Amino acid sequence: MSRILAIDYGQKRTGIAVTDNMQMIANGLTTVETKELEKFIVDYMAKEDVSTIVVGKPTQMNGADSENMKRIEPFFNRLKKLFPDKDITYYDERFTSVLAHQTMLQSGIGKKARQNKALVDKISATIILEDYIQSKNFSL
Numbered sequence: 001m002s003r004i005l006a007i008d009y010g011q012k013r014t015g016i017a018v019t020d021n022m023q024m025i026a027n028g029l030t031t032v033e034t035k036e037l038e039k040f041i042v043d044y045m046a047k048e049d050v051s052t053i054v055v056g057k058p059t060q061m062n063g064a065d066s067e068n069m070k071r072i073e074p075f076f077n078r079l080k081k082l083f084p085d086k087d088i089t090y091y092d093e094r095f096t097s098v099l100a101h102q103t104m105l106q107s108g109i110g111k112k113a114r115q116n117k118a119l120v121d122k123i124s125a126t127i128i129l130e131d132y133i134q135s136k137n138f139s140l
Contacts, residue, residue, distance in 0.1 A: 002051035005044070006129035008093065008121050009056060009072050010034060015121030017129040021049070026129035031118035038078065045083065053079060053086055056093030056128045091132045093124070 001021050008015035014037050016029045032040045044050070055076050058066035079088050 002049040004052040004054060004129065004132070005029075005041070005050050006054040006091075006125045006132065007037075007041075007056060008125035008128055009037075009068070009075060010121055011068065011071065013118055013121050015118075015123070015125035016040070017122065017125035018048075018050075019129065019133065023133065026126050026133060028122035028126040031121045037075070038082070041079070042082065045086075051087060053083065053088045054091045054129060054132045055079070055088070056125070057090035059092055091128055091135075093128050 001023055003021060004019045004023055006017040006026070008017075012034060013031050014034045015031050017026050018029045019026055030040075041053075055072065058068045058072070060066050076088065076090070
């Protein structure tokens, strides 16, 4: 099998997570500056077998797109052009930042580390990927 890559797109930084080859376990991969994101993904895709890219879709409580969607949609469309043979999809990312902070608190990470926004972004991408994997398993 191939990997699934998840992206928690941010204005300044973007968290990235990836599955193992069996698509069962989600791991935080890294956080990159958003301006370097496309280059990072192209390089990563050249080295690793990835079948699916999941992009977190920021949605408000009422179901409407959030403000960040105006930046994500052009990026999403560029990914589709760059990788026409890959499955590129959105996945609802509501509450992932809150869940990332809760995860950090529960894991005992110190206050200084919890303030590391790059770590929050990477954990958020991992949560998006975990939720996506679970949704795929439920639909089987």
